[in-house]
Amino acid sequence: MLAWLTTALLLDQPVWHPQHSRDLIQFGAERGAYFEVIDSWKLIASQWLHVKPAHMLFNVLVIAVVGSAVEQAFGWRMMLCVGIGGGALAQLATLILQPQTYISGASQAYLALCGFAMLLVGRMSVAWWVAVAGIAASIILDVFVSAHGGVKVGHVVALATGFFAGACTFIGKMQNSVVER
Numbered sequence: 001m002l003a004w005l006t007t008a009l010l011l012d013q014p015v016w017h018p019q020h021s022r023d024l025i026q027f028g029a030e031r032g033a034y035f036e037v038i039d040s041w042k043l044i045a046s047q048w049l050h051v052k053p054a055h056m057l058f059n060v061l062v063i064a065v066v067g068s069a070v071e072q073a074f075g076w077r078m079m080l081c082v083g084i085g086g087g088a089l090a091q092l093a094t095l096i097l098q099p100q101t102y103i104s105g106a107s108q109a110y111l112a113l114c115g116f117a118m119l120l121v122g123r124m125s126v127a128w129w130v131a132v133a134g135i136a137a138s139i140i141l142d143v144f145v146s147a148h149g150g151v152k153v154g155h156v157v158a159l160a161t162g163f164f165a166g167a168c169t170f171i172g173k174m175q176n177s178v179v180e181r
Helices: 002-010 021-027 042-048 053-074 076-097 107-120 126-145 153-180
Strands: none
Touching: 002 021, 042 076, 053 076, 053 107, 053 126, 076 107, 076 153, 107 126, 107 153, 126 153
């Protein structure tokens, strides 16, 4: 949210006015057609940039709830690795596979966290249900609301990354419990 307020201020826009991807390039948004290795910092920075305020607020809510549950169960390092790492990998996949698309937003980070939490957070917890709702919202918005009419590549890669990290963590925990016996 701080990034949203900062970019609105620096762009001399009203605080809750939608922003444009082309205006966010100076802060880290990017298009695959223009991406170079030297721009790798944008894979992380772009996750804090959003075009629509409602989208940003929804991402903040999901990350706050699901990210907090992951942090409580596995520590802040794991939460950051899954969220930022999964988000960056998904941003890179978008740049490569959809070069005309701008990368921005934390949907990829929250989807990686949701995939991770789906496997490792208690099924009756609020965080688990927020993860389910976050995944469902992403699919519904991608398929029925967005102009491209299909699930975004970055969203699929982020969710798959979260599931993979969750599965690896689960297997690691199981191996550790066997060794301790």
